[in-house]
Each structure stands twice: as structure tokens, then as C-alpha cells.
Amino acid sequence: MAELLVIRHGQASFGQDNYDVLSELGHRQAEAVGALLREINWVPDRLVTGTLKRQRDTLSSMGFSKGEEHSGFNEYDFGDLLNARFKGDIPDLVSGDRRAHFRTLRETVFEWQDAAFEGASETYKAFCERVEAAQKFATDTDAKRVLVISSGGVIGQMTSVALGADKRHMMNLNLQIKNTAMTRFMFSGPSFSLHEFNATPHFMSQARSELLSYS
Structure with a gap:
């Protein structure tokens, strides 16, 4: 092996x-x-x-x-996924607060896995x-x-x-x-x-x- x-x-x-x-x-x-x-x-x-x-x-x-x-x-492009999920209007808290960032990362990837939003450069x-x-x-x-x-x-x-x-x-x-x-x-x-x-x-x-x- x-x-x-x-x-x-x-x-x-x-x-x-x-x-x-x-x-x-x-x-x-x-x-x-x-x-x-x-x-x-x-x-x-x-x-x-x-x-x-x-x-x-x-x-x-x-x-x-x-x-x-x-x-x-x-890596997958998290910034691109955020833009697609929020249609370019990303909440300020996502970039300013570490806890909110990683909570949003998890939620966004789950939605990406489910094809719950469109517009991402990569499925x-x-x-x-x-x-x-x-x-x-x-x-x-x-x-x-x-x-x-x-x-x-x-x-x-x-x-x-x-x-x-x-x-x-x-x-x-x-x-x-x-x-x-x-x-x-x-x-x-x-x-x-x-x-x-x-x-x-x-x-x-x-x-x-x-x-x-x-x-």
C-alpha cells in the first residue's frame, strides 16, 4: 500500500x-x-x-x-457562493463577525449541496x-x-x-x-x-x- x-x-x-x-x-x-x-x-x-x-x-x-x-x-470559492446565495447583497455581519462567518459558511454550503440557489460559478x-x-x-x-x-x-x-x-x-x-x-x-x-x-x-x-x- x-x-x-x-x-x-x-x-x-x-x-x-x-x-x-x-x-x-x-x-x-x-x-x-x-x-x-x-x-x-x-x-x-x-x-x-x-x-x-x-x-x-x-x-x-x-x-x-x-x-x-x-x-x-x-478550495471552493466561498465568496462566489455568498454572492450567488444573497444575490450580491451580502450581510455586513458575515464579513465582520467570525462566528457569523462560519455559521453562514456552513449554511451556504448546505444550500449549495442542495442546489437551493442559482448563479454560482461551480455546482x-x-x-x-x-x-x-x-x-x-x-x-x-x-x-x-x-x-x-x-x-x-x-x-x-x-x-x-x-x-x-x-x-x-x-x-x-x-x-x-x-x-x-x-x-x-x-x-x-x-x-x-x-x-x-x-x-x-x-x-x-x-x-x-x-x-x-x-x-
């Missing part, structure tokens, strides 16, 4: 005009998970990221060279299909250790499918995933199974516990 280690990107710039930029904390988180992989001698045979800057920069700050890219590992069905294509791309290889840098929604979707769970479980998992958390799958041919979810051993020491974040 081969391993697919999928790591969520480091903390991005929540609340800023350009979210797709790692914060200083995000770079430190990436450095910490990269250092852990070297400590345990986990050397990837293949590197893959989405095309988002925060994903590519996480891989770089982990200490790895540029990997292959597949856009199927990109939930299309999202599922591209994540599946990205997974197949990453595992169609002779490599025994594949490292992927992706995002919470994608990891939630991959995990939910591997568990055979219903579609709502994708979002419940998405909201749990910590920055630079490691989710590990085992694969061999068509066989694909979850081995470990949302692990952050690189934050378990007292010195590094302050690096933990969810957004």
Missing part, C-alpha cells in the same frame, strides 16, 4: 482583501510540519498542490521545491467531480509516498467519500480541519481508505501549541 498525505495550507489572510496569502503564522505552521516530516524521515516521492498561492507557498515554507499542480485540489456536483479527478491524478503513480497541499473543503470531501458518509458530513469535517493538519490515506490500485484525519503532532509541544489555528 502507498500513502497519500494531504496537508491543509497554513493560515491565510482571513478578513483581508486577498485571502490567498499566507499570514506570518501560516508560514511558521508550514515550517513546523515540514520539520516534523524530516524528523520522522517521511520523504515524499511525489509533490502535488492546487494552483492557489497559499497552497504553493505552504509547500515552499515546508522546505520543498515546487510540485506538480492540479486545480482539483483548489457542488462539479466540485465533487474535480476533487475525485484530483485524487485519481495524485494516486495514479508508482510513488509510495505522495504529499499533497490542499484546502479544508477538498480534504473534507475526500474524507467523507472515503468513509462512505452522506454529503453533509463533508462540511462537518471541513470546519474541523486545522491549518497544516495532516490527513492520511492508503491506496493501491482502486483501493483507497482513510488512515488518519486532521492530525497536528507538530503542535503538541508546549512551545508550538500557540501555532494552532483553524482559519
